[in-house]
Amino acid sequence: MKKMRLILIGLASAVLCSSAVSCKKDYVGKEKTHPTFTAAGVAQESGKYEEAAKLYEEFLLVAPKSAETHKKLAALYGDNLDSPLKAIYHYEKVLELKPDDPDSESYRSFIGVSKKKLFDLLKKDFHDEEKENALKTELEKTQVLLQKYKVYSKQILDLHKEREKQWRAYRDRVERRFKAAESAPTVVHIGKKTPPAPAPAAGKPVKKETGKSVSGTPAPAPGTPAAGEKAAPSGQKILGKHTVKKGETLHSIARKYYGSTRYYKLIAEANKGKLPANLAVRVGQELVIPQKPAK
Numbered sequence: 001m002k003k004m005r006l007i008l009i010g011l012a013s014a015v016l017c018s019s020a021v022s023c024k025k026d027y028v029g030k031e032k033t034h035p036t037f038t039a040a041g042v043a044q045e046s047g048k049y050e051e052a053a054k055l056y057e058e059f060l061l062v063a064p065k066s067a068e069t070h071k072k073l074a075a076l077y078g079d080n081l082d083s084p085l086k087a088i089y090h091y092e093k094v095l096e097l098k099p100d101d102p103d104s105e106s107y108r109s110f111i112g113v114s115k116k117k118l119f120d121l122l123k124k125d126f127h128d129e130e131k132e133n134a135l136k137t138e139l140e141k142t143q144v145l146l147q148k149y150k151v152y153s154k155q156i157l158d159l160h161k162e163r164e165k166q167w168r169a170y171r172d173r174v175e176r177r178f179k180a181a182e183s184a185p186t187v188v189h190i191g192k193k194t195p196p197a198p199a200p201a202a203g204k205p206v207k208k209e210t211g212k213s214v215s216g217t218p219a220p221a222p223g224t225p226a227a228g229e230k231a232a233p234s235g236q237k238i239l240g241k242h243t244v245k246k247g248e249t250l251h252s253i254a255r256k257y258y259g260s261t262r263y264y265k266l267i268a269e270a271n272k273g274k275l276p277a278n279l280a281v282r283v284g285q286e287l288v289i290p291q292k293p294a295k
Contacts, residue, residue, distance in 0.1 A: 036055055037055075053073060071090070074090035091110055238290060258292050263292060270287075
C-alpha cells in the first residue's frame with residue numbers, strides 16, 4: 001500500500017514537471033514553446049487583457065528572468081489595463097535583464113510616460129480643491145503685484161533717462177560757455193574814468209597836508225607812482241605783472257597776491273580794456289598787479 005502511494009506521487013510529480021509548470025527546463029528565449037505563454041498570447045489577441053496578464057504572470061513563475069514576458073506585461077499594464085505602476089516595474093525589469101536591448105531608449109521613454117500617468121492618477125486621488133483655490137488666488141495676487149512692479153520699473157527707468165538727458169544738456173551748455181569765454185577777443189570796456197590829480201607846476205614847491213611845503217624836488221601827486229615805479233592805467237602803483245595760467249581767475253589771482261579774493265576789483269580796475277565785461281581771463285594773458293592800498 002505504501003509502495004503504491006510512492007509510485008502515484010512520483011507519477012504526479014513527473015506530470016507536473018512536464019506540463020505547464022516545468023521544474024527543470026529553462027524557457028528564457030524559448031517562451032513560445034511553453035503552453036502558458038502561448039495561451040497568454042492568444043488571450044491578448046482576443047482582447048482578454050486581464051486573462052492574458054494573469055497567464056504571463058503565471059509563466060514568470062517558470063521563467064522569472066524572461067525579458068520577453070516582462071515586455072508583454074509592461075505593454076499590457078501600460079496600454080490596456082491602465083496600471084502605470086506595474087508597467088513601470090516590468091519596463092525596469094526589461095532594462096535590468098537585457099540592458100543591451102536595442103529598444104532600451106524606447107523603454108526609458110515609456111517609463112517616463114507611465115510615471116506621468118501615475119502622477120496624474122495620484123493627484124486625482126489626493127486632490128485638495130480648497131488648497132488649490134487658495135493657491136490660485138495667491139497666484140493671481142502675485143501676478144497683479146508683478147504687473148504693478150513692471151509699470152513702476154518702467155516709470156523709474158524713463159525718469160532716469162530724462163534726468164540724464166537734462167544733465168547732459170546742462171553740461172554741454174556749461175562747456176560751450178567756458179569755451180566761448182576762453183576764445184573771446186579782447187573787448188575795450190568804455191566807462192567813466194577818474195581823472196588823475198593835476199601835476200604841480202615846474203619849480204613850485206608842493207604843500208603837504210599840513211600846509212607846509214617841502215623844499216627841493218616837487219612831491220608827486222596822490223595816486224602817482226614814486227620814482228622808479230610804473231603806473232597802472234588807473235593811476236595805481238604797480239606791484240608787478242602776472243601771466244594767467246590754466247584754471248586761474250581774478251579771484252584766485254587776488255588771493256595769491258593780497259591774501260583775499262575781495263581785492264579782485266583792484267586787478268580788474270588796473271586792467272581795464274584788457275578784460276571783457278564778465279571779467280573772464282585767458283590763459284597766457286598778462287595782467288598788471290597793482291599795489292594794495294593802505295586802507
